[in-house]
Amino acid sequence: MAKPLGRLQGRAWKxxxxxxxxxxxxxxxxxxxxxxxxxEHCMEDxxxxxxxxxxxxDIVVAGINFGCGSSREVAPIALQASGVAGVVAVSFARIFFxxxxxxxxxxxxxxxxxxxxxxxxxxxxxxxSGVIHDLTTGATYQAEPxxxxxxxxxxxxxxxxxxxxxxxxxx
Amino acid sequence: xxxxxxxxILAAHCDRxxxxxxEFINARVDLVLASELSGIVALREFERFxxxxxxxxxxxxxxxxxxxxxxxxxxxxxVRECREFALRTGIRYYDVGRVGIQHVLLxxxxxxxxxxxxxxxxxxxxxxxxxxxxxTGVGSTDAAAAMALGxxxxxxxxxxxxxxxxxxxxxxxxxxLALYAIGRIGVDGARYQALEFAGEVIEGLDMAGxxxxxxxxxxxxxxxxxxxxxxxxxxxxRRAGGRTDRLFTSDPDADYAAVYEWxxxxxxxxxxxxxxxxNTQDAAGMGDIDIHQVVIGMCxxxxxxxxxxxxxxxKGRKTHPRVRTIIIPGSQxxxxxxxxxxxxxxxxxxxxVVSTPTCGPCLGGHMGVLASGERCVSTSNRNFxxxxxxxxxxxxxASPAVAAASAISGHISSPTELGIAESDDWGVAALSGxxxxxxx
Numbered sequence: 001m002a003k004p005l006g007r008l009q010g011r012a013w014k015x016x017x018x019x020x021x022x023x024x025x026x027x028x029x030x031x032x033x034x035x036x037x038x039x040e041h042c043m044e045d046x047x048x049x050x051x052x053x054x055x056x057x058d059i060v061v062a063g064i065n066f067g068c069g070s071s072r073e074v075a076p077i078a079l080q081a082s083g084v085a086g087v088v089a090v091s092f093a094r095i096f097f098x099x100x101x102x103x104x105x106x107x108x109x110x111x112x113x114x115x116x117x118x119x120x121x122x123x124x125x126x127x128x129s130g131v132i133h134d135l136t137t138g139a140t141y142q143a144e145p146x147x148x149x150x151x152x153x154x155x156x157x158x159x160x161x162x163x164x165x166x167x168x169x170x171x
Numbered sequence: 172x173x174x175x176x177x178x179x180i181l182a183a184h185c186d187r188x189x190x191x192x193x194e195f196i197n198a199r200v201d202l203v204l205a206s207e208l209s210g211i212v213a214l215r216e217f218e219r220f221x222x223x224x225x226x227x228x229x230x231x232x233x234x235x236x237x238x239x240x241x242x243x244x245x246x247x248x249x250v251r252e253c254r255e256f257a258l259r260t261g262i263r264y265y266d267v268g269r270v271g272i273q274h275v276l277l278x279x280x281x282x283x284x285x286x287x288x289x290x291x292x293x294x295x296x297x298x299x300x301x302x303x304x305x306x307t308g309v310g311s312t313d314a315a316a317a318m319a320l321g322x323x324x325x326x327x328x329x330x331x332x333x334x335x336x337x338x339x340x341x342x343x344x345x346x347x348l349a350l351y352a353i354g355r356i357g358v359d360g361a362r363y364q365a366l367e368f369a370g371e372v373i374e375g376l377d378m379a380g381x382x383x384x385x386x387x388x389x390x391x392x393x394x395x396x397x398x399x400x401x402x403x404x405x406x407x408x409r410r411a412g413g414r415t416d417r418l419f420t421s422d423p424d425a426d427y428a429a430v431y432e433w434x435x436x437x438x439x440x441x442x443x444x445x446x447x448x449x450n451t452q453d454a455a456g457m458g459d460i461d462i463h464q465v466v467i468g469m470c471x472x473x474x475x476x477x478x479x480x481x482x483x484x485x486k487g488r489k490t491h492p493r494v495r496t497i498i499i500p501g502s503q504x505x506x507x508x509x510x511x512x513x514x515x516x517x518x519x520x521x522x523x524v525v526s527t528p529t530c531g532p533c534l535g536g537h538m539g540v541l542a543s544g545e546r547c548v549s550t551s552n553r554n555f556x557x558x559x560x561x562x563x564x565x566x567x568x569a570s571p572a573v574a575a576a577s578a579i580s581g582h583i584s585s586p587t588e589l590g591i592a593e594s595d596d597w598g599v600a601a602l603s604g605x606x607x608x609x610x611x
Contacts, residue, residue, distance in 0.1 A: 018358060018447060020555045028536035028560075031238060031245035033211045045557040065359040065392065069555060070534070071294040073212050075312040093362050094394055095294055099310035149195035149324070159324075163316045164220055 005106060005127040005154075008085040009135075010057035014119035015046055019062050020069035021096065025078040027093070033150040035081035038074050056083035059123045061114055063089065067096020076105045086125055086133060088143070090114045101150055102159035108132060113141035173422025175330040176397045177365035178191040180305040180419055184288050192329040192428075200230070201287035201304075204273060204318045206530070209237045209292030211249045212311035217318050220464075226321035232282065234273045235266050237530045242537035262318075268503070271528045273333040274298035274386060274470040275501025278378075279411055282540040285400040286417025292316045294389045295470050295552065301378065301385035302408060303400030303419060305365075308389060328394045329428035330365040330421075331356075337436030340587050341593040344480065345380025345473060347572035348372065349387035350441040354451030355431070359365065362392030364428060367421065372435055373398055378407045379476035386471045387552055390448040422498035440585045442548075443568040446556045454573045455582040465496040465538055465578040466532050467571050472550035473501025473528070475508050477571045482514040483594065484575035484586050485521040491581030496523035497532060497539045523578070535560045548577040 025038055032038065039085040043050035043060075059081065061064075066089035067075060076099045079087070086106035100107045106127050113132045118122060121136035130143035146154070156162045174182070174189055182190045184198040205213050210233045217223060225231055233253050238246035250266075257264035265276060275293050277283050285303035289296055292314040299306030309323060317323045333352055350370075351359070366388045373381065381398050386395025391541050398404075399420040410413050439453040467481045478500060490496045498518050500506035506528065515525050532539030533551040541547055541560030546567065549559065554566035567583060572593075576586040586593070 020553075021536070022553075022555045026557060027237075027536050028540075030208050031243060031248070031249065033215065045562050065362065067554060068358060068392065069294065070293060071209065071308040071310055073209065073292075073298075073312060077212070091359065091362065093392060094360070095308050095310060098313060102312040102316075103312055147195065147326075153324070159312050159316050160216065160219065163223075163319055164282055165322055167220060167223060 007124060007126055008057065008059065008106065009075065009122070009124040010059050010085055011055065012059050012061045012117050012119060012121045012123045013050065013054065015060065015062040015092065017063035018065045018068055019046055019074040021067055021072050022069055024067065024075040025072065030072060030074055035077050038078040039081035042078040051082060052095045054082050054084065057085045058083060059125065060084050060087045061123070062087065063114065064091045066092050068093035071095040073099045073103070076100045076103050080105050088114050088117070101153060104154065104158035108143035110141050110143040113143070172426055173424040174566050175365065175421045175427070176303065176367060176419045177305060177328060177330050177395065177397060180286055180288060181325065181327055183417070190327045192327050192387055194327045196325055196327060197322045198288055198325050200290045200317050200321055202282060202289045203231045203314055204277070204289060204291035204293065204296060205207065205233050205311065205314050206237045206273060206293055207233070207239065207253045208237045209252045209311045209314060210253045213292055213314040213318065214253060216312050216315035219317040220319055223319040225260045225262055225318050226503060229263065231262040231318050231559050231605045232277070233257050233262060233264040234276060235264070235270055236272050236528065236532070238536050239270060239529060240267050240527065242531070266544055267307055271502025271505070272470045272473055274382070274472045275505060278382065279502055279504055281408070281412030284408055284413035284417070285404060285415060290314065290323045297388045297393060297395045298382055298470065300388065300395045300397040301381040302404055303398065305395050307395045328363055328365045330367055330425070331361050331429045332367040332369055332427050332431070334370035334430065334432040335368065335435050336370050336432060337372060337434040338412045339372060339435065340438065342440050342572045343438050344570045344572065345376050345383040347438060347441040348435065349384045350443050350448065350568060351435065351438055352453045353387060353391050353448045354441070354443070356391055357393040358390060358449045359449050361388065366391060366393035366396045368396065368398050374401060376577060378403060379474035382474060383471055390552055406451040440570055442573060442583055443554055445554050445567070446563040446570060448552065449556060454583060454585040455588050460546065460583050462494060462548050462577055462582060463492055463545040463573050464541060466499065466547060466549040466551060467496070467574045468499030468501060469533050469551040470501065470530065471552045472571050473499060473505060475505050477550065478505065478509050478514050481571040481575040482517045484572055485523065485579065485590055486517050488521055488579050490522050490578040493581050494578050498523050499537060499554045500525070500528055502528055532559055534558065546582060548574045550574050
C-alpha cells in the first residue's frame with residue numbers, strides 16, 4: 001500500500017495569495033465527484049487556460065493561504081486528477097492542508113521557493129527531504145519539515161490506509 | 172499554566188488532563204457532519220474501507236442543503252446516493268421538507284451541545300463554537316475516517332482571543348463585529364488557531380449574533396471560533412434539547428498566541444467589499460455602488476432574529492426596482508416562525524422572494540446565481556471572485572440590516588442613512604434567543 005514518493009519534476013504554475021477552493025474548483029462544477037470531470041475545470045477561476053495546458057507531474061506554486069475557503073475535498077482531488085504532482089506555497093489554509101495530507105497530495109510550505117520560483121520554471125522536489133530545486137535558475141530551497149505524526153500518516157499512504165490499519169487492529 | 176476552552180475540550184476527548192498547542196491527538200468526536208456535496212465523497216471513501224461499520228449511527232448526520240431542492244440531474248444523483256447510504260447505515264439525515272442549512276439546523280435540533288467536538292465536512296462547522304463546542308471543518312476523507320473510528324486526528328491549535336469592549340451603536344450586530352475583526356486581523360490572521368470571542372459585548376449578544384460570529388471564524392483562517400458558554404447559551408441549548416453538563420471556559424492564566432482588546436462603541440455597520448472578507452469598511456458612505464441582488468439569510472444570518480432585523484427595515488417599504496431580493500431562512504422552524512410572526516408577509520409586500528432553506532446562492536449553486544457585471548449584497552460569509560456566479564460578478568458581505576437597507580435604496584446603505592431607527596421593541600425581541608422557534 002505505502003510506497004515511498006519518488007522525485008517530483010515538472011513545470012511550475014505560479015499563482016498569487018489566497019487562492020480559495022472556489023478558484024481551484026468552482027462550486028458550479030461540484031455537482032459531481034468524478035475526478036476526471038472535476039479536472040476539466042481545475043483552477044478555472046484563477047487561470048481558465050490551466051486545465052487544458054497542465055501536464056502530469058507539474059507543480060503548483062502559490063502565495064499565502066493556499067486553499068482557503070470551502071472545505072471541499074474535490075479541490076485537491078481536482079488538482080491530483082489534472083496531473084498536479086505537488087503544491088509549493090508560502091502557507092496553506094488548514095482544511096486544504098489536512099485534505100492534501102489525507103489524500104497523499106504532496107504539499108510543501110516554503111516561502112523562499114514559493115516567492116522566487118517563476119511561472120514556467122522547471123521544478124524538481126525530493127519529497128522525503130523537502131528539498132526543492134528550481135532547475136531553470138539553479139536555486140535550491142528547503143521546505144518546512146513535517147511533524148512526525150504527519151510523516152507517519154504519509155508513509156502509510158494517507159488517511160485511508162491509516163484507518164484501514166486501525167480497523168484491522170480492532171478486530 | 173491554565174488552559175483555554177479549546178484545550179479543555181480537546182483534552183476531555185482524548186482522556187488527558189491537559190493538551191498543549193502543537194501536539195497531535197486522536198480526539199473522539201460527538202458528531203460527524205456532511206452535506207450532500209461532501210457526503211458523496213465521504214461515503215464512497217467509507218465504502219472503500221474493508222469491514223467498516225459506522226461507529227455510532229446516532230452520531231453521524233447528513234444534511235442535504237447545498238444544491239437542494241435538487242438543482243439538476245447530477246445533484247439529484249448525488250443526493251440519491253447519500254440518501255440510500257443513510258437509509259442503509261441508519262445514520263441521521265435531513266432531506267427536503269425537514270432540511271435546514273446545517274449550521275442553523277443542528278443547534279436548533281439540539282444535536283450540538285457545549286463541550287462537544289463536531290467534525291464537519293463543511294468549513295462553517297466552526298459555527299458551533301458559539302455554543303462552546305469545538306466545531307471544526309474537515310475534509311470528506313476525514314469525515315469517512317471519523318464515521319468509521321469515531322475519532323479524528325487534530326493538531327492542538329494555539330488560541331487567539333479578541334475581547335470586545337464598550338456598547339454597540341444602533342444596527343451594529345454580530346455580523347459587523349465579525350467583519351470588523353476579520354478586517355483587523357486579515358483572512359489568515361487566525362490561521363490554524365482557535366479564535367475566542369470575549370468581553371461584555373459578546374456577553375450581551377443573543378445566540379443569533381454569537382452563531383454569526385463563530386460562523387465567520389473560518390474567514391480569518393481559524394480552526395474554530397469559540398465563545399464561553401453562559402446563561403444565554405444554556406437557555407438556548409436546554410430549549411433545543413441539548414446537554415449542558417460540559418461547560419468549559421478558559422482559565423484566567425491560559426496561554427494565548429495573541430490577545431486583542433478593542434472598544435467597539437464607535438463601530439458602524441460594516442461591509443466587506445470584493446474579493447476577500449477582510450476588505451471591510453463602513454457601510455455608510457459607500458452610496459454610489461449600484462447593486463442588482465440582495466440575499467438575506469444563509470448559514471451566517473439565517474436565524475429568526477436575523478430575519479426580524481431585515482423585516483424591521485423592510486416593513487412598509489418596497490425594494491428598489493432594479494434589485495432582486497432573496498430571503499433564505501436557515502431552517503423550516505425559522506421559516507414557520509417567520510410566517511407566523513408576519514415576517515414573510517412583510518418580505519413579500521416589500522417584493523422580496525422567500526426561499527426554502529438552501530446554501531444555493533452563497534456558492535453560486537442555484538437560487539440566485541449572478542450574471543457578469545452584477546453586484547450582490549449578501550449576508551453570507553464569502554465574497555471570493557466568482558463565488559456567487561459569474562467570475563465578473565461581485566459580492567459585498569453585510570448584516571441583514573444593511574442588506575435590507577441596500578435592497579430598498581438600490582445601493583449599499585446603512586439603515587441609519589435611510590432614516591430607519593432601530594426600535595427598542597426589535598432589540599428586546601432579538602435578545603431573547605436565536606429565534607424563539609418552536610422546539611418539538
